[in-house]
Amino acid sequence: MGAPVIDLPDVVEDVTRQFWAYEKAFMANDVEALIDFFWSDSRLTRYGIADRQLGIEQMRAFRRASPAPDFTRRIEDLRISTFGDASAVACCEFLRTDTALRGFQSQTWMRLGNGGWKIVSAHVSMGWLA
Template sequence: MTLGQAQINLHEVVQEVTRLFLDYESALMRNDADALNAYFWRHPAVTRYGINDRQLGHEALVAYRAAVPAPDFTRTLHDVRITAFGPDMAVAMCEFKRSDTDLHGFQTQTWVRLPEGWRIVSAHVSMVPFQPGLSP
């Protein structure tokens, strides 16, 4: 089955995942580990690659969140992009700036609508020196 153009960026899906993405950001800044864990798929195949860490499986994710202290910085999101692929899958991407570093942050989350609701099945966060406008 192919995904037709009419199925790309369905308005209601983009709106729903955008709200969830922003709610996730709020939970992240509050260090609400229970809320953050609940956004992720409770499955051994869930994957999160962080700045200096990785979690393979939901149990590893829960253990990581339990050990992470509350952030002592703020984040400003830029260029938030939500791309929906049909009614049940979306990719959320953004760039961010943290108050404690000159590095430039990038974040990607793959969201899937499961029987229990929308869940992140894969996530990646990185921070690098970056100069806007320069491309390889």
């Protein structure tokens, strides 16, 4: 088995489309759409700014209890790398209108059979950039 082809154009395009659909759902607080972007499995991991979810049940509870954002955010430096046709990493920085801190977000996406692309791991943090 050879090494996976990195950054196949159609795969990058597909994951990029998924990334922006997730961002739209996040800003609209479309809870059920947000939940559907994540792997429906107990091994799902998400580390947030001041929270964590281990498994899809914790993710569902967290999303359903989270209020709609009272800020807007601007995505910067989006970097999407794909490995073969079934795995990808999306990393970006973001600026929110409610803080001077810079945000950082990473998502590991996997194409999982008939379920399509799902986020299997995510991390969000905020801080000062030196």
